[in-house]
Amino acid sequence: MIDLYYWTTPNGHKVTLFLEEAGLDYRIHPINIGKGEQFSPEFLEIAPNNRIPAIVDRAPSDGGQPLSLFESGAILEYLADKSGKFLPKSGRQRYRVLQWLYWQMGGLGPMAGQNHHFRNYAPKKIEYAVERYINETSRLYGVLDKQLDDNEYVAGDDYSIADMAIWPWIKPYEKQGQDIEDYPNLQRWFERVGERDAVKRAYAKAEEINPQNNVEMNDEARRHLFGQ
Incomplete structure (x- = not known):
């Protein structure tokens, strides 16, 4: 059994x-996270960086004590190795998948996240910041579009943890100031992944937990989310 500590974010x-x-x-x-539950002592024992997601594997493969992990990329890599799915065990293709996983962790996620913040949540509009992060998000979309020109999925012919890491960050493309039709290969991939039954089930659970992905952006939420 995997205990998943989760909120409805990419x-x-x-x-x-x-x-x-x-x-x-x-x-x-x-x-x-809008109510500050990520700062509870119980959660910080699992995720000292006070960020979701985190997991506790109650039955780790080594048979030892429950294993806790934070950082979504590390969690995906661990679960893929545990299950033997969506990440090759060895060889070049494993590293092709991992490079795109890390590309999301180090590039698309942080840049799109800042894009969301300055476009949608910042108390003051800073035009330079908005323009910078829209442009950088656009550049990264272009990188991904080029990669998908002759690949069915991000790392090649097979669906992998790289696709799972990237897709949730593309889904709110309108909030990032992007027109997905400008990236035809990316659009084709985005629609294909969105039709997967597992994707639909995952987002249905998100809707149950947090209908319409609502965040009441009051002073309390700003303090918890942005340290304001």
Whole structure:
């Protein structure tokens, strides 16, 4: 059994996508980040960086004590190795997948995240910041579009944890100031992944936990989310 500490953000969705695809038993523990639940002592024991997602594997492969992990990329890599799915065990293709996983972790996620913040949540509009992060998001979309020109999925012919990591960050493309029709290869891939049954199940669970992905952006939420 996997205990998943989760909220309905792109990083949270990555893990539910994997768990639904792999058919692993799991239970969700919602961590409402707008209410500051990520700062509870119990959660910080699992995720000292006070960010979701995090997991506790109650039955790790080594047979030892329960294993806790934070950071969505590390969680995806661990679960893929545990289940033997969506990441080759060795060889060049394993590293092709991992390079795109790390590309998301180090590039697309942080840049799109800042894009969301300055376009949608910042108390003051800073035009330079908005323009910078829209442009950088656009550049990264272009990189991905080129990669998908002759690949069915991000790392090649097979669906992998790289796709699971990237897709939730593309889904809110309108909030990032992007027109997905400008990236035809990316659009084709985005629509194909969105039709997967596991993706639909994962987002249905998100809707149950946090209908319409609502965040009441009051002073309390700003303090918890942005340190304001």
